[in-house]
Amino acid sequence: MLDAIGLTRKITRPRIRAFLQRHASGGRVLDVGCGAAGYRDLFPQLTTLDLTPREGTKVDIVADAHDLSQIPEASFDVVLCTEVLEHLHTPAKAIAEFRRVLKSGGQLLLSTRFIFPLHDVPGDYYRYTKYGLRHLLKDFEIIELIEEASTVETLAVLEQRIGFQCETLGFRPFKLFWFLLAAITRWCGWLLSREYGDIRQKVPEKNILTSGYYVAAKKI
Numbered sequence: 001m002l003d004a005i006g007l008t009r010k011i012t013r014p015r016i017r018a019f020l021q022r023h024a025s026g027g028r029v030l031d032v033g034c035g036a037a038g039y040r041d042l043f044p045q046l047t048t049l050d051l052t053p054r055e056g057t058k059v060d061i062v063a064d065a066h067d068l069s070q071i072p073e074a075s076f077d078v079v080l081c082t083e084v085l086e087h088l089h090t091p092a093k094a095i096a097e098f099r100r101v102l103k104s105g106g107q108l109l110l111s112t113r114f115i116f117p118l119h120d121v122p123g124d125y126y127r128y129t130k131y132g133l134r135h136l137l138k139d140f141e142i143i144e145l146i147e148e149a150s151t152v153e154t155l156a157v158l159e160q161r162i163g164f165q166c167e168t169l170g171f172r173p174f175k176l177f178w179f180l181l182a183a184i185t186r187w188c189g190w191l192l193s194r195e196y197g198d199i200r201q202k203v204p205e206k207n208i209l210t211s212g213y214y215v216a217a218k219k220i
Contacts, residue, residue: 007176007179007180007182007183008160008163008164008179010160011149011153011156011157011160011182012148012149012211012212015148015149015214016082016111016148016214017042019111019144019146019214019216020039020042020080020109021042022144023078023107023109023144023216024042024043025043025045025077025078025107026043026044026045027045027076027077027078028045028047028075028076028077028078029043029045029046029047029076029077029079029080030047030049030071030075030076030078030079030080030101031043031046031047031048031049031080032049032065032079032080032081032084032094032098033049033050033051033065033081033082033083033084033087034048034049034050034054034057035050035054035057035083036054036056036057037057037058039080039082043078043080046080047061047076048060048061049061049062049063049065050062051063051064051065065081065084065088065097065098066088066089066090066093066094066097067097068097068098068100068101071101073100073101074101074102074103074104074106075101075103076101076102076103076106077102077103077106077107078102078107078108078109079098079101079102079106079107079108079109080109080110081098081108081109081110081111082109082110082111083111083112083113084110084112085112085126085128086112086113086116086124086125086126086127086128087120087123087124087125088125088126089125091126091136092136095108095136095137099139099140102219103219104219105218105219106218107143107217107218107219108137108140108217108218108219109215109216110214110215110217111212111213111215112128112133112212112215113127113128113211113212114127114128114129114209114210114211114212115127115154115157115158115209115210115211115212116157116161116212117158117161117165119165130145130147133145133213133215137215137217139219139220140217140218140219140220141217141218141220142215142216142217143216143217143218144214144216145213145214145215145216146213146214147206147210147212147213148210148211148212148213149207149210149211149212150189150207151189151195151207151208151209151210152185152186152188152189152191152192153189154209154210154211155185155209156181156182156183156185156186157182157211158211159178159179159181159182159185160178160179160182162178163175163176163177163178163179163182166178195207195208196208
């Protein structure tokens with residue numbers, strides 16, 4: 001019922017789909033950490049890859065993202081990597097592998113977390129700023145790098161995750177408090193007139209809190 005009225009509907013879920021729709025491709029696409037392969041409709045020539053077989057999803061390649069040696073160089077037009085980067089223990093090694101299997105001019109499409117709770121533990125290793133992502137992708141041309149949510153929206157995302165991941169006073173229905181709080185918080189962005197990247201307020205910055213980033217980058 002709560003989902004039907006929108007309280008437990010994940011705030012950012014439609015945004016990642018909208019981002020990927022802008023970069024939909026009919027070319028050969030490698031979905032790294034495919035999960036349930038939920039974006040197959042946007043990428044009809046999808047090859048799925050995951051660390052282990054998955055019940056209910058056809059995994060074409062079982063492999064570790066850090067070692068794609070079974071895939072020839074320059075095999076794919078697009079590498080898709082959604083909500084995976086924060087779970088990779090040696091991300092630079094995986095990024096190098098993504099670049100190797102991409103054709104010249106091919107695209108890397110990824111999403112990852114910045115301000116976000118622990119999830120899928122214990123395999124949750126890193127959080128990324130936009131500056132860290134630019135450094136990690138220094139061998140790519142960044143086409144698009146956008147925040148998933150505004151600063152205030154991110155507070156709402158965190159409140160919603162508390163509802164999902166925590167008990168409140170040991171009574172399950174009390175989690176409704178967090179979902180209601182998130183619904184109220186997300187509409188309070190107008191309270192912030194300006195944001196800064198330092199406490200002296202010398203360096204203007206956009207969205208000092210964001211739940212994550214979406215990146216489109218081209219192999220150069």
